[in-house]
Amino acid sequence: MDALLLAWFAANGRDLPWRHTKDPYAILVSEVMLQQTQVDRVIPRYLAWLERWPTAQALAAASPADVIRAWQGLGYNRRALNLHRAARHVAEHGWPDDLTALPGVGRYTADAVASFALGHSVLPVDTNVRRVQERTGHAFGPESGQALMDLGATICLSRIPRCGVCPLAEACPSRGRRYEPLRKQSRFEGSFRQRRAQTLRLVSSSARPVGELDAEAVAALERDGLVKLNEGVVALPV
Ligand code: SF4
Numbered sequence: 001m002d003a004l005l006l007a008w009f010a011a012n013g014r015d016l017p018w019r020h021t022k023d024p025y026a027i028l029v030s031e032v033m034l035q036q037t038q039v040d041r042v043i044p045r046y047l048a049w050l051e052r053w054p055t056a057q058a059l060a061a062a063s064p065a066d067v068i069r070a071w072q073g074l075g076y077n078r079r080a081l082n083l084h085r086a087a088r089h090v091a092e093h094g095w096p097d098d099l100t101a102l103p104g105v106g107r108y109t110a111d112a113v114a115s116f117a118l119g120h121s122v123l124p125v126d127t128n129v130r131r132v133q134e135r136t137g138h139a140f141g142p143e144s145g146q147a148l149m150d151l152g153a154t155i156c157l158s159r160i161p162r163c164g165v166c167p168l169a170e171a172c173p174s175r176g177r178r179y180e181p182l183r184k185q186s187r188f189e190g191s192f193r194q195r196r197a198q199t200l201r202l203v204s205s206s207a208r209p210v211g212e213l214d215a216e217a218v219a220a221l222e223r224d225g226l227v228k229l230n231e232g233v234v235a236l237p238v
Contacts, residue, residue, distance in 0.1 A: 002143070013150050024113050035109070036076045059087035064225075065235075081226065082103040123144070132148050159178070161177070199213050208234055213234055
């Protein structure tokens with residue numbers, strides 16, 4: 001199955017900017033952005049980020065406030081702070097042997113950096129990869145990582161897989177099946193996440209008296225280190 005998949009990937013793989021580099025910092029930036037944001041939205045933000053902060057050292061020298069501002073619109077802003085902390089760790093101590101020692105880096109992200117940047121023989125398993133593994137019942141090798149991601153993102157879709165154009169269809173026991181959605185996407189409109197995002201946007205444009213802001217959202221942002229409250233004024237951390 002790996003050979004079929006890799007032949008398909010050679011002709012149909014997505015041309016993504018982070019696939020043109022082996023720089024672990026650039027791969028880390030892309031993977032952290034992709035954790036909860038769609039590929040199309042990540043591409044321009046990734047390119048702008050690397051232009052502004054091309055190395056871990058450059059990002060480490062930035063202020064948290066600038067990093068939080070540059071992350072606006074990508075969502076789940078704690079990722080920005082964790083990426084910044086990770087860059088500071090790398091700038092000071094180098095890359096750790098165990099990449100999960102870096103803030104915000106879990107098993108999948110660590111394996112993705114190890115595989116795509118450092119050439120380690122490991123298969124990073126995200127939701128797309130796990131889905132293809134489960135449906136085909138095949139133990140794919142580490143060299144199939146990016147091909148599996150693309151197959152899961154474009155062909156072996158979660159609800160209605162496109163088996164008719166799948167390179168693995170002949171050997172796949174799940175061919176032709178349909179799947180119920182696992183869970184409804186939680187709504188952003190009217191959610192606490194939205195209130196937090198709105199509050200952070202206001203504070204990002206300028207420091208404000210806490211009385212002008214959503215107090216619950218300020219408290220949650222402060223707990224996460226995304227804002228500081230000082231003498232009744234809420235500001236980004238400097
Ligand atoms: S045949 Fe269908 S279920 Fe099997 S891997 Fe391909 S798209 Fe997924």
